[in-house]
Amino acid sequence: MGIDAILTLAVVVVAATLFISEKLPSDVVALLVLASLLVLQLVTPAEAVSGFSSPATITVAAMFVLSSGLSASGVVHAMGRLVARVRRPLPMTLLVMALVGLLSAFINNTAAVAVFLPIVLASTAANRIPASQLLIPMSYAAQMAGVCTLVGTSTNLLVNSLARNLGHPGFGLFEFTQLGLIMLAAGFVYLLLVQRWLLPHAHNNETDDDDQLGKYISELQVPSNSPLIGHSVADAKLGERYGVFVLELLRVDNAVAQPRAETIRAGDVLIVRGDWSRLSAVIDKNRLQTAxxxxxxxxxxxxxxxxxxxxxxxxxxxxxxxxxxxxxxxxxxxxxxxxxxxxxxxxxxxxxxxxxxxxxxxxxxxxxxxxxxxxxxxxxxxxxxxxxxxxxxxxxxxxxxxx
Structure with a gap:
């Protein structure tokens, strides 16, 4: 074994140790590996920086930009509201896996899990479902769906780039889809069947305090274009649909004696109570104005x-x-x-x-x-x-x- 091979093996061992110990951030370790190979003259300067111009690297970076766009434009937030409406563990698990799987097929699966993680934690806390029941299925769904397309995971992109560099034709965007969908369906069925017995049912001890803190009293005014106009508070069923409860109905600053039976008019003010995520859904769906x-x-x-x-x-x-x-x-x-x-x-x-x-x-x-x-x-x-x-x-x- 030559000296170059020994030095390369030593760099790999040190890098693996640092990755496992997590004493340094993974990006810092990667840059240290690059610098070490360059200082030890195991690679040339051109080879050291060639990875930054690789189509695989640029595509992965573009996928993170795309995931940020999905979050900033409100697409992910809208998906979160859809998930929060589901109250039962099994349908929520299926919905989360389907949404994460759909995203992971077209953006990097790590980015997909990152944007969905706070949504799942908030939805499970609001519905008193153990988060541990959804996090593992979400992660597995992202990994299985990521291999359905060329851009779903960085590994596929890297292999495609290496194949093209070696003179092979490379892979198409949906070349893995047929086999990937079969594996994805099998994984979905398995996770839904064994979830109840294999995954922990641990509740966060802080859930009750956080849930109590989230019960806000808000003041919502009914504008002239709200679909609530002409319906009584009881008919609106805000409690059944959104988990938001009307405490008072104010008309010209005076409380209505029987708010549930009163027909809502333009300009009325509803004093409501609920989690802010649910209050926000009521505001958007019914075109209400806050305070x-x-x-x-x-x-x-x-x-x-x-x-x-x-x-x-x-x-x-x-x-x-x-x-x-x-x-x-x-x-x-x-x-x-x-x-x-x-x-x-x-x-x-x-x-x-x-x-x-x-x-x-x-x-x-x-x-x-x-x-x-x-x-x-x-x-x-x-x-x-x-x-x-x-x-x-x-x-x-x-x-x-x-x-």
């Missing part, structure tokens, strides 16, 4: 990606005892207040009439560049913040067409 009294006065830079932020009224806050329309609450003028949560209490009044207490949690939609200001405010504690994805039909159709 019209608390839209941002100064929206700031429209090019900034909006975020959903949960902020809590801190102990000793100067806001305690004040309402959201008082001068002390000027901090939210660039944010839209969507809902409020008060642990152990169900509020039935308009948001502008609620006097804040320590521990109240407000859900805000704010410009992304407003978060540092909220974090610096001593009266507030920012509990969480995530990008607010809005479904954009034209961009979504364009992204799907590109895919």
């Amino acid at each position: 019209p009294d608390f839209q941002p006065i100064d929206p700031g830079n429209g090019n900034t990606q909006p975020v959903l932020a949960e902020v809590m009224i801190a102990p000793g806050s100067a806001l305690v005892g004040h309402t959201l329309v008082s001068p002390e609450c000027h901090w939210h003028y660039r944010s839209a207040i969507l809902a409020i949560h008060r642990r152990g209490d169900v509020l039935r009044s308009k948001l502008r009439d609620v006097r804040l207490r320590v521990g109240d949690v407000l859900l805000l939609r704010a410009p992304g560049n407003e978060l540092p200001s909220l974090r610096r405010n001593p009266a507030l504690l920012v509990l969480s913040a995530r990008e607010h994805r809005v479904f954009m039909p034209r961009q979504a159709l364009l992204t799907i067409a590109i895919m």
Whole structure:
């Protein structure tokens, strides 16, 4: 065995050790391997950087860009709402595997799992289903569907690139599809049959607290083009369809005595309670408007990606005892207040009439560049913040067409 072979083997062993130990990020390890081969003169500089111009590398990078487009245009968010509507474990597992499998056939399967992971965790928590029952089937579905097309997994792309470099004709986009679909169907059947017995049923101990925190009180106004107009609250069946419950119906700021039997009119305000994901679905489907009294006065830079932020009224806050329309609450003028949560209490009044207490949690939609200001405010504690994805039909159709 020559010295070059020994050095190459040593680099491989060290790289494998670093990958297994996870002491360094995988991308750092890969760059260290490249640098080591170059320093040891096992490859030439041209060979060292040739991989960056490989069609396989560029295609994988393009797949990650495409997956980001699916997420930014709201396609993935719409899929998440579809998954959240399913209440039973077996149909939810089948739906998740089908959606992930469809995406994994055309974008990198790692990217597909990455964008679906928060959706599955949120949907299982909302329906009190163990996440462990869906994560393994989702992962396996992505792997099995990824081999159905040439672009579904980086391994197929790499083999295709090597074959072409060696003078072979390479593979077509759907050359593996027939065999891949057979394996995919067999895998689906197996996972659905053995899921109940082989997968753990562990619940997250924090689920109850998180679920309680997610029960928000929101104020929704009915515009003139809402499909709810002409129906009674009982006929709308918001509780049965979405898990959102109407607490009060306000008409000209006065509570209606029997809201469930009252016919909804334009301009009515519904005080509702539910998880924000479900409230958001009700708003979109029925064209409702959130808390019209608390839209941002100064929206700031429209090019900034909006975020959903949960902020809590801190102990000793100067806001305690004040309402959201008082001068002390000027901090939210660039944010839209969507809902409020008060642990152990169900509020039935308009948001502008609620006097804040320590521990109240407000859900805000704010410009992304407003978060540092909220974090610096001593009266507030920012509990969480995530990008607010809005479904954009034209961009979504364009992204799907590109895919």
